[in-house]
Amino acid sequence: xxAIVFDFFGTLTDPAAEAHRRASFxxxxxxxxxxxxxxxxxxxxxxxxxIVGSYGDTRHTLLAMARRCGVEPTGDRLDAAxxxxxxxxxxxxxxxxxxxxxxxxxxxxxxxxxLISDCSSELCEAxxxxxxxxRLDAAxxxxxxxxxxxxxxxxxxxxxxxxVAAADCxxxxxxGSREHDGARRAGMRPVLVTNAAHPGAAxxxxxxxxxRPALTIxxxxxxxxxxxxxx
Numbered sequence: 001x002x003a004i005v006f007d008f009f010g011t012l013t014d015p016a017a018e019a020h021r022r023a024s025f026x027x028x029x030x031x032x033x034x035x036x037x038x039x040x041x042x043x044x045x046x047x048x049x050x051i052v053g054s055y056g057d058t059r060h061t062l063l064a065m066a067r068r069c070g071v072e073p074t075g076d077r078l079d080a081a082x083x084x085x086x087x088x089x090x091x092x093x094x095x096x097x098x099x100x101x102x103x104x105x106x107x108x109x110x111x112x113x114x115l116i117s118d119c120s121s122e123l124c125e126a127x128x129x130x131x132x133x134x135r136l137d138a139a140x141x142x143x144x145x146x147x148x149x150x151x152x153x154x155x156x157x158x159x160x161x162x163x164v165a166a167a168d169c170x171x172x173x174x175x176g177s178r179e180h181d182g183a184r185r186a187g188m189r190p191v192l193v194t195n196a197a198h199p200g201a202a203x204x205x206x207x208x209x210x211x212r213p214a215l216t217i218x219x220x221x222x223x224x225x226x227x228x229x230x231x
Contacts, residue, residue: 001231003162004106004223005155005188007173008117011220012103012132014096015174015198024088031081032062034069042068050120051142058082058121089122095131098221103135105224112162114138114169116155118148118177138162150182159188172223174201181211191226192216 006012022040029039042065046055055061062081066073073081106113113136117123124141127133138161142148145157159166171183172191180190195201196218217226 001170001189001227002168003112003114003159003164004170004172005114005116005158005162005183006136007171007179008115008119008123008132009093010174010176010195010198010201011172011193012096012099012115013092014094015195015201017092017094018198018201021092024091025085027084027088028062028081031077031084032066032069032071032073033077034066034071038069039065047120048148051118051148052146053121053143056121058085058125061121086122086126089126093123093126093130096220100131100135102220102223103132107135112137112164114140114158114162116140116149116158116171116179118142118179149177149179150185152182152186155183155186155188159186170227172220178211180213184211184213190215191223193220194218 010018025039025043026036029036032039046065049055050061055064059078059082062085063073063078103113115136115138119141121143124143127139133139138158140154140158140161142154145154147153155166159169162169166187169188170191171180171188172193173179174193174195180192183190190213192213192215194216215226215230217223
């Protein structure tokens with residue numbers, strides 16, 4: 001095994017932050033002049049399309065969402081909404097305690113590190129400025145690739161960008177989007193992060209994985225010990 005491919009939300013990010021996802025939309029809804037409940041509903045319903053880039057960048061996405069809510073925002077309102085949406089997204093992607101240190105440790109041990117994330121435009125637009133970007137050798141985003149987990153193309157792309165075979169990769173994630181089954185089918189070795197201390201986070205995972213990996217850890221900081229025990 002030469003590489004580790006991580007999921008992003010709820011795996012590298014703080015699972016506790018997932019509880020604030022709906023609240024993170026409040027500023028955007030206010031800026032657009034749309035009731036929060038209506039905005040949340042259209043954002044939730046459009047998730048499968050948003051994460052494969054169907055609406056374009058954040059500005060065009062929010063314009064489409066506002067129109068679905070029956071609102072035609074002015075340019076100034078749309079500018080404010082984009083700023084609010086990016087600020088809200090930043091609050092949700094706060095690192096899990098110990099995650100950045102773990103990535104640094106794994107890199108010093110010689111692991112190639114990658115990412116596969118089902119995500120919308122906000123993460124892709126902000127990625128170079130995040131503390132994760134410099135710590136990962138390859139990042140694969142559904143929004144850029146035009147497909148979502150468990151599509152085998154995402155796993156193949158991650159392995160290719162890491163310069164390794166899929167069979168030489170661990171895949172580490174908290175579940176959702178059938179990501180572990182996708183990893184298994186792609187030839188990677190999956191590890192489930194149960195987030196046992198954050199059971200509410202699992203409620204926000206769309207399309208939960210019916211396949212449960214044999215290897216599980218309750219928190220990401222347990223990963224190095226598992227890697228040693230299975231080597």
